């Protein structure tokens with residue numbers, strides 16, 4: 248999940264690692280070769296540039312799947328504007344959930360036996376007693392639902408502040424992260440919201456005015472906004488701050504990925520593909536299957552920078568055309584942004600040169616997204632109709648269509664009336680082509696050992712296996728062709744099992760890895 252980020256105290260300078268010595272091939276578009284090195288580990292060193300601040304660079308050749316960072320969180324807490332969650336484990340509540348309260352602070356918990364409420368837990372060590380002493384729970388009585396969400400949002404800020412008294416060394420490590428105060432202070436909407444909803448809430452409504460200054464609370468707000476990672480698997484929903492990992496810079500075609508363990512949120516960052524010494528280590532703070540205009544807007548609003556990576560700079564997005572519109576005038580050309588690094592850039596047909604303003608492109612995409620939202624997520628026929636209709640104005644790989652294809656490739660074989668034994672040969676073929684279309688794009692945008700590739704390949708093996716069996720049994724293909732097809736299925740299953748084996752136990756992807764291994768075993772030797 249995308250992180251937020253920051254910087255602050257400078258680490259002491261260690262011996263320099265020269266990334267300009269031939270091997271270096273930074274994935275970003277900037278010349279980072281003169282940047283100062285701050286620190287090094289066996290896998291990476293920390294450097295600093297004017298443009299991106301601190302960032303990590305591979306200090307040796309790394310293989311795909313190498314672990315580069317393993318760390319417990321420095322702090323975990325509820326997300327921004329979240330529905331109430333258990334302050335022990337951060338799981339959300341079902342309407343049918345029994346209403347338990349913490350015996351001490353009276354805030355809601357999932358169960359008195361929650362693993363996150365033991366004496367050594369974050370809740371017990373940090374906010375439970377202060378919340379009790381200041382009787383903060385009483386404020387819930389007069390709260391609107393929106394204010395309840397803001398109460399939960401403020402918990403993570405409070406926890407970070409309370410860390411100062413309980414574990415000063417860890418608090419200092421938090422302060423190593425950059426809150427980008429100068430940048431954020433220039434955004435009145437953001438700064439004033441934090442002032443009212445977090446800073447004043449904690450100081451004035453909750454009664455911590457003596458303990459914490461406005462400035463330090465704003466700094467913690469910034470540290471969280473810029474550096475936090477979303478963690479947890481449904482029903483757990485949380486944000487966490489991790490040492491080291493926050494230094495990974497963003498790239499829209501990242502070369503690292505991460506997982507967090509189900510209960511502890513222990514973080515593991517791995518390389519997604521081979522990385523050469525000197526290359527910057529990157530992760531994505533945005534969604535991969537999103538177009539450049541939207542990704543850059545998200546990064547600017549949430550992380551306070553415009554990305555200029557290779558994908559963002561290329562109007563075709565590395566040849567995928569995942570933001571391209573079809574020209575309805577000439578009906579031959581594709582309409583692409585003239586300068587994708589300018590958010591206001593006009594768009595132009597590559598054939599007839601027809602121009603479209605950025606505003607009209609945004610409006611069109613918003614309208615289509617709204618239309619899509621009106622379709623039930625399990626309505627296969629409705630989604631197929633949407634795909635057919637919008638393929639007249641959007642490229643087949645347009646990100647809006649990709650999201651529909653992604654849904655459909657999972658729905659075929661999973662929901663009522665579309666379970667695997669119920670699928671016709673045409674429907675199996677459809678599932679196959681949806682998976683192949685997606686895989687082709689993901690191979691460009693997020694190549695390597697990525698979760699998305701792993702799950703798509705698992706989905707793809709299903710129609711391939713069934714089709715091969717059916718065609719052989721009906722005499723349409725001979726044994727040699729059957730073998731060729733089964734070998735392809737094995738390849739997909741092996742790759743899927745290898746990728747998803749990295750996923751933590753208890754996650755759906757971990758179960759898919761097991762299913763892929765079982766399927767391989769059942770196939771035996773081909």
Ligand SMILES: C[S@@+](CC[C@H](N)C(=O)[O-])C[C@H]1O[C@@H](n2cnc3c(N)ncnc32)[C@H](O)[C@@H]1O
Nearest residue numbers: 251252253254299300301425494496497550552
């Ligand atoms: C989590 S921090 C990363 C560490 C940060 N550079 C530091 O020195 O603390 C995220 C911030 O780093 C900068 N950053 C990261 N990736 C970037 C990129 N691709 N382009 C520009 N700035 C980037 C932005 O200021 C962003 O808000």
